[in-house]
Amino acid sequence: xxxxxxxxxxxxxxxxxxxxxxxxxxxxxxxxxxxxxxxxxxxxxxxxxxxxxxxxxxxxxxxxxxxxxxxxxxxxxxxxxxxxxxx
Numbered sequence: 001x002x003x004x005x006x007x008x009x010x011x012x013x014x015x016x017x018x019x020x021x022x023x024x025x026x027x028x029x030x031x032x033x034x035x036x037x038x039x040x041x042x043x044x045x046x047x048x049x050x051x052x053x054x055x056x057x058x059x060x061x062x063x064x065x066x067x068x069x070x071x072x073x074x075x076x077x078x079x080x081x082x083x084x085x086x087x
Contacts, residue, residue: 072080
């Protein structure tokens with residue numbers, strides 16, 4: 001029967017102790033699985049923030065358009081166009 005590696009923590013790298021000189025630290029299967037789990041979470045957070053930012057900018061644009069409507073309310077289209085043409 002082949003020898004099996006021990007699953008005790010003495011053979012693994014410790015964040016506090018660091019890798020030993022005789023056995024360099026290699027990512028364990030568990031570390032890789034945790035990384036795979038964290039990636040979708042981080043990616044989802046980035047997408048959620050991106051969506052929030054886009055909605056925030058749309059909201060600010062709508063607020064600005066509303067203010068512009070209030071400023072120019074009561075003016076005719078020709079008066080508004082004349083105000084921007086410099087005539």
